[in-house]
Amino acid sequence: STSSQSTMSSPSPASSRPSSAVPSAPARVPAGWSLDSWTTKPIVQDVQYENKAQVTKVLAKLRHLPPLVCAPEIDQLRAQLKEVAEGKRFLLQGGDCAELFDYCSADPIENKLKVLLQMSLVLTWGSRIPVVRVARMAGQYAKPRSKPTEIIDGKEVLSFRGDNVNGFDVADRAADPDRLLGAYFHSAATLNYLRSLVSSGFADLHHPSSWDLNHVKKHEVRQDYQAIVNRLTDALHYMKTIGADTNAASPLSTVDMFVSHEALLLEYEACLTRMPHGPAGGAYNLGAHFVWIGDRTRQLDGAHVEYMRGLRNPIGVKVGPSMPAADLGALIARLDPEKEPGKVTLITRYGADKVRAHLPAHIAAVKAAGYDGVVVWTCDPMHGNTESAPSGHKTRQFDKIVRELSESLRIHKECGSYLGGVHLELTGDRVTECTGGSMELAAKDLPVNYQTYCDPRLNYEQALDVAFLVAKYHER
Ligand code: PEP
Numbered sequence: 001s002t003s004s005q006s007t008m009s010s011p012s013p014a015s016s017r018p019s020s021a022v023p024s025a026p027a028r029v030p031a032g033w034s035l036d037s038w039t040t041k042p043i044v045q046d047v048q049y050e051n052k053a054q055v056t057k058v059l060a061k062l063r064h065l066p067p068l069v070c071a072p073e074i075d076q077l078r079a080q081l082k083e084v085a086e087g088k089r090f091l092l093q094g095g096d097c098a099e100l101f102d103y104c105s106a107d108p109i110e111n112k113l114k115v116l117l118q119m120s121l122v123l124t125w126g127s128r129i130p131v132v133r134v135a136r137m138a139g140q141y142a143k144p145r146s147k148p149t150e151i152i153d154g155k156e157v158l159s160f161r162g163d164n165v166n167g168f169d170v171a172d173r174a175a176d177p178d179r180l181l182g183a184y185f186h187s188a189a190t191l192n193y194l195r196s197l198v199s200s201g202f203a204d205l206h207h208p209s210s211w212d213l214n215h216v217k218k219h220e221v222r223q224d225y226q227a228i229v230n231r232l233t234d235a236l237h238y239m240k241t242i243g244a245d246t247n248a249a250s251p252l253s254t255v256d257m258f259v260s261h262e263a264l265l266l267e268y269e270a271c272l273t274r275m276p277h278g279p280a281g282g283a284y285n286l287g288a289h290f291v292w293i294g295d296r297t298r299q300l301d302g303a304h305v306e307y308m309r310g311l312r313n314p315i316g317v318k319v320g321p322s323m324p325a326a327d328l329g330a331l332i333a334r335l336d337p338e339k340e341p342g343k344v345t346l347i348t349r350y351g352a353d354k355v356r357a358h359l360p361a362h363i364a365a366v367k368a369a370g371y372d373g374v375v376v377w378t379c380d381p382m383h384g385n386t387e388s389a390p391s392g393h394k395t396r397q398f399d400k401i402v403r404e405l406s407e408s409l410r411i412h413k414e415c416g417s418y419l420g421g422v423h424l425e426l427t428g429d430r431v432t433e434c435t436g437g438s439m440e441l442a443a444k445d446l447p448v449n450y451q452t453y454c455d456p457r458l459n460y461e462q463a464l465d466v467a468f469l470v471a472k473y474h475e476r
């Protein structure tokens with residue numbers, strides 16, 4: 001059948017059907033690569049378990065469990081990202097820094113889906129091109145840490161490494177292999193609810209009441225946003241009136257939503273990596289549609305790059321100030337020797353004050369290596385802009401986030417390159433973790449609802465703010 005390519009729903013004509021057929025993949029498993037070739041390479045951020053026998057049991061169970069996603073969905077995303085690389089689509093990727101098992105519950109899932117959908121509508125309106133939505137959800141549990149231990153109440157304890165490794169509670173910091181199974185089942189439950197929401201009308205946001213702009217403090221800004229929302233909801237309403245949304249492929253009732261996470265715990269990732277078309281068809285990580293390599297684990301000859309180079313999934317690489325421009329070409333070539341457009345997404349995260357010093361050289365290195373128009377460039381304006389508030393809260397200033405984003409857009413334009421997306425840490429809930437935005441959250445307000453166990457996230461209002469600002473930038 002031709003409809004087996006859908007992700008969480010039937011693809012809609014405007015937002016998901018690739019202009020060209022899903023590209024037939026080149027030679028599948030690269031030379032020298034196997035499901036465990038990464039185990040022969042130096043590894044960083046590795047987890048040490050006490051109970052090795054239990055690890056063996058858990059990994060066998062994970063290998064036995066069914067995939068969470070399937071290969072045609074992944075091929076579909078790769079085709080959409082090819083269009084991002086070609087400048088025909090925009091990528092919106094976002095979600096928690098560290099997803100907790102506790103977030104696997106109706107409200108947090110619905111709220112995150114809602115904010116991502118609304119942002120994508122605003123972005124589509126602004127840029128007039130379809131948006132690819134990729135959630136940092138249903139598996140974003142593992143966290144790399146700068147130090148293996150931390151001091152809490154004067155005592156040195158193991159760092160919290162994410163819910164799939166240990167617990168945030170200091171009494172629960174030993175690495176527990178059973179948490180890997182917990183990660184699988186919480187991912188499955190999250191994904192199951194996401195899929196059912198997007199296939200049953202949750203994506204229909206044409207009611208102006210689903211847009212709450214009351215938080216916007218400045219009158220002119222609110223009028224500005226309201227005008228965009230009115231035009232959006234009018235257009236959506238019109239489509240409903242003329243019946244354009246009555247077929248199953250309507251963009252109003254259903255949308256594509258993909259899931260992603262950092263591929264940090266390679267034992268887990270390898271268990272979810274399968275060869276659904278046999279060895280000649282290549283290896284797919286069927287635990288997510290998209291996985292990425294973090295800024296701390298992208299060593300050219302390291303275990304993470306080795307594991308990732310064998311995947312058919314589209315993959316991401318975080319690129320920060322510590323990435324020498326001279327090494328970038330070799331890294332991309334290792335991950336994408338066939339130069340497949342959309343295969344590799346570079347997620348840049350320098351900081352508002354450093355982007356000018358690094359991004360132009362990185363763009364030049366990509367061009368020199370022959371990957372211009374092949375890689376997707378996306379901006380993560382979060383990780384280079386983390387700071388401590390006077391209260392001690394880890395926070396980020398909205399203005400710096402927006403400055404890195406607009407500076408990145410400008411630099412890409414100047415260099416004849418294309419910034420194809422944004423990568424954000426956000427939540428659909430009304431948390432107080434980042435300062436600023438149209439709600440003008442002050443540093444003194446941070447304790448009001450500070451929830452994160454890892455990095456500070458944009459709340460619902462601040463996330464929408466980013467979408468409005470990017471949309472207006474494109475409109476110009
Ligand atoms: C993250 O995305 O949460 C993260 C740890 O980012 P980076 O690898 O860029 O530091």
Ligand code: MN
Pocket residue numbers: 097098383425454455
């Ligand atoms: Mn983070």
